[in-house]
Amino acid sequence: MLSESESSGRESAVTGLTFEQLCINTIRFLSVDMVQKANSGHPGAPMGAATMACVLWDRFLKHNPDNPSWPDRDRFILSAGHASAMLYSLLYLTGYDLSLDEIRRFRQWGSRTPGHPEYGTVPGVETTTGPLGQGFANGVGMAMAERWLAARYNKPGHEIIDHYTYAVVSDGDLEEGVASEAASLAGTLRLGKLIYLYDDNGISIEGDTDITFTEDVAQRFQAYGWQVVGPIDGLEPADISRAIKMAQEETERPSLIICRTIIGYGSPNKQGKASAHGEPLGEEEVRLAKERLGWPYAEPFTVPLEVLAHFRLAVERGNRWQQEWEDKLQEYRRAYPDEARQLESELQGELPAGWDGELAEVLKDIDKPVATREVSGRVMNKIARTVHSFIGGSADLAPSTKTLLKEYGDYGSEDYAGRNLRFGVREHAMGSVANGMALHGGVIPYTGTFLVFYDYMRPSLRLAALMGVRVIFIFSHDSVGLGEDGPTHQPVEQLMALRGVPGLVTIRPADATETVEAWRVAIERNNGPTALVLSRQNLPLLDRAVLAPAGGLQQGGYILREARKTPEVIIIGTGSEVHIALAAARELEQEGQGARVVSLPSWELFEAQPEEYRNRVLPPGIRARVSIEAGIPLGWERYVGLDGTAIGLPRFGASAPGEVVYQQLGLTPQRVVEEARRLLERRQP
């Protein structure tokens, strides 16, 4: 790290500004030029926040551009993702694998510099941001993962996990509820290594924040249990530097540094105004801004050589840091070989060999109907014993979602090695925090709530899917079968909504045996999130001696019960309704009809199968198809087509005991049989 005198005392030969100001202006105008060239984007935030970013990256951030995935690097999150040009500028300048050509191709098809930072598109982007508040909550998750790994693996004299999590957050981030939830959680958990710089520029898209955001942010964060530093002058490097040091010195509380800045700083006609936010400044205004800030280069994308050379010192510094860490790791390996092996394996996201060897044991005890949420809980407790990085929790519903890991304690400031997270009634933060934990690495996080409350955390699941991170989202109480709590708690449209999210795998097992298989898929799936959809009500065990094996779940859908003669009708179900489908098929077969039952627990897995397999399960020639699922029918036409019938709930549920609701709303074998008969009759001339 540069000392303050080194970095800010030098005078720039070119402009008379300090050298650090030249560095800051380089970030500023690279960003402005990117937006201008793309004729699209957000110049105002980079112009105002460049000072904060420069000081943090140049004086504090422990990272290695040569190895962006070095596990003990500090994490940096640009929660205000619309300032992406600033992040790309920093990545380019400090020597990440991002060329100036890519900088010039900002926001163009196939470029590595999309409109908002996207995890996986360019190294150094720690998380996908843009939807406000998400980055804020992701950072809390990263800091939680860091504390967990540290508590678990650090030994006296061996601080093998020890890094900060930084973020730049905006007004908009702090207005979002998900940030409030995450902030309250971070305060409770006393995450002292979480340091957020708040770009307090007083402007949002509709104008001055006074029109809608008059709260006392400092007091609010103090109430959450944070240290609040400032307000400071966010355009003054020395002040920022001092504030970050204060934040580092506070080890008990997360820190919010309030940096007063000016949006569009330097733009004579737009600075301090909403007009600087979301559109290019315009050629002329760019010229004026460069003039105003003493930037002598007319050519866009100019990077003074000495500035580049200075920023690129990050590479040498980064390699040195990493080497020091590798040396420490070497010592750790010697002193604690087992722990080291396990840590390294977990950081790679690997699973221990034979991790799932005991899962099926949970089936042994089952001699009567049991809810899939209950089976899931037992499976999870098996998993926890072999997969040590498996940690998670529920949004204040653990006794109902059955997500508690019974042999392991609570995660909290008393014991950061605990494996049960207590999210509180904060579904949205739970999802985003879990994403942050998965992004950090070293852990396989899960979350738990009722399926209907998927609605509260929908933005998090979308981002998990977009980023392709391994988070397991557990949703119990998956239908009107939950009964008396009524329509506010009964999901009907949520299951299909999950299936609509690209990249998410949703699994709704039909019984205990499918639940075991579902967990195998979820844990093994390392390139994206999985949603497990579980019943509140008890479900009979499918008799695998008579029916097809549960391993069929791995293909997403399978012939659970073949017709005794040539199948004339196919009945398709998922989860609890598979049992209704089976009962209906039995009745149809007694009537002499050939009825096949298909269990379709995961549409995504099924659709990933070869066409030949899919056509075997659902032969295109058999058009008499009835599906049954306790959710909206919309979407089921994919499998029943124009000639079949989708039995479901095109309406909200009702408050009554679950079996009564099923009966009253027509989720019954009788209804399936009637529809099947109708289809079979229609078929005949």
Next chain:
Amino acid sequence: MLSESESSGRESAVTGLTFEQLCINTIRFLSVDMVQKANSGHPGAPMGAATMACVLWDRFLKHNPDNPSWPDRDRFILSAGHASAMLYSLLYLTGYDLSLDEIRRFRQWGSRTPGHPEYGTVPGVETTTGPLGQGFANGVGMAMAERWLAARYNKPGHEIIDHYTYAVVSDGDLEEGVASEAASLAGTLRLGKLIYLYDDNGISIEGDTDITFTEDVAQRFQAYGWQVVGPIDGLEPADISRAIKMAQEETERPSLIICRTIIGYGSPNKQGKASAHGEPLGEEEVRLAKERLGWPYAEPFTVPLEVLAHFRLAVERGNRWQQEWEDKLQEYRRAYPDEARQLESELQGELPAGWDGELAEVLKDIDKPVATREVSGRVMNKIARTVHSFIGGSADLAPSTKTLLKEYGDYGSEDYAGRNLRFGVREHAMGSVANGMALHGGVIPYTGTFLVFYDYMRPSLRLAALMGVRVIFIFSHDSVGLGEDGPTHQPVEQLMALRGVPGLVTIRPADATETVEAWRVAIERNNGPTALVLSRQNLPLLDRAVLAPAGGLQQGGYILREARKTPEVIIIGTGSEVHIALAAARELEQEGQGARVVSLPSWELFEAQPEEYRNRVLPPGIRARVSIEAGIPLGWERYVGLDGTAIGLPRFGASAPGEVVYQQLGLTPQRVVEEARRLLERRQP
């Protein structure tokens, strides 16, 4: 209202407790008995909060059980909806149209006492609660509507609109992000007539709130700009009474009264524990609790006659209050006949005759392609002139969503008569606040954000649909066509997700003419919410001289362009993709194929049409069908079946100019033509 001495000084003849304690115990044990009889529900909250509820309802709440829709009544919200038994007890006791039989049928099929309070099921339930945080935010909306109507209609000496909005809120409510957003907004807006009683019982489902909720709630709400009263003893009527008076005296700030209570108060083995929360106490524990609190009646559902007589005074009081108000209204009618007429009409939710007479004028100026969001904005400004109760705003995106009513000012503490609401970056609160405004009555609220951020407010839309309230949700930037902002901002699964919500009508107009029609539907629809889905990019005007009239939108779907010869293939599109469908049809027709184009802007409206009409638009015999929509294909199989093709995006979008994204992702006429050809070829032997 009773004075304190009247209500608490009398001694109960039966038990030696004060009469008020007997009243409180009646609420408490009615609730406990309901839960016990249903063998399902939440006894703990009613037992702890009965004192607060009794004091508020008996000493303060201005309401009329004989006329639950009297416009100037105080609003009462049980945000902690799981305490529904307490609310039903209050409604029964104070004389609402709810029988003791219904109380006994708590949580049973067809009863008026569902598991959580449902708006419309029983009079006196002001909003549907249960999903935590929603009631909190609804109340903010109600208080906003009250202030707006007061600012608009009250005259010196004529306080025709003047009531409080009360709520009982729980720990869980305050943990939810939506409550944080709404609280910050309420503070900014200085809603002095909003009074919330916080049932601070220190317990949530997973245990003591210390495990996850250690923030300083008082300080947090002070930071939002609220008056915080307490903590007080929430089991002490006199303290509660004093606190409510303090809250009423504070006219500038909303008030949060922190009431320390004990969950399950009275239950010797469960009070103060999570086990009191969500399951019946059990017969024996009920007996012990009754014994502990000196409740002498063994028979469940006992209501001492003098208690009932006392509570039923609410009817007489209520009628007197209403009569006083009717008298005031009579005077107001005399002094301000026009305003009175308008107010009464707006409170009825009526629209002025000829309100939509000028809407089509916006079409006159259009001589080049224009975005539907832009057209929508112009239509809204026409509507605002005739429909004076039409108010709303955006979650900090008004310049982009085009939702500003230009001739009307901002709503805020400087001018509560303004019609532009500034929600800030708080989508979730925006939705729930709009619901509250609609529930209050007298206004027709709208909201605005990007379609992708529907995810942030999904719980609000669900509740709007479940309650059947008139809220218009505007979603612009409706596809990957928004371009450079990339996949974080590009909706793909949101449109189909909207269609999945029962009771919601979603409309995605194809051009300016359909946009005008869409607004007609939205404003006229008074029994449920409407989502308008609008383009960012410019779209050509459909040439209605050649094509079918835009009025077809009223049927949800219509034949936009008939094939020149017998139709062989049907191309179906919505919104911006209708133009692609048309271009493809033209090409196919040039090749000699009969191609019909169907515009399907609203699936819900289409499905509400008679089968005959639907079969005319989409004849069952024509199976060569291609749909195109810039969203997930899942769901489109409803119209294209197993034999057609749904062109869409089974993936996330990408950052690039919109037209490039369309091209790269295959949203093109060429692709439609190719698919149509393939289907037509396959058809031939």
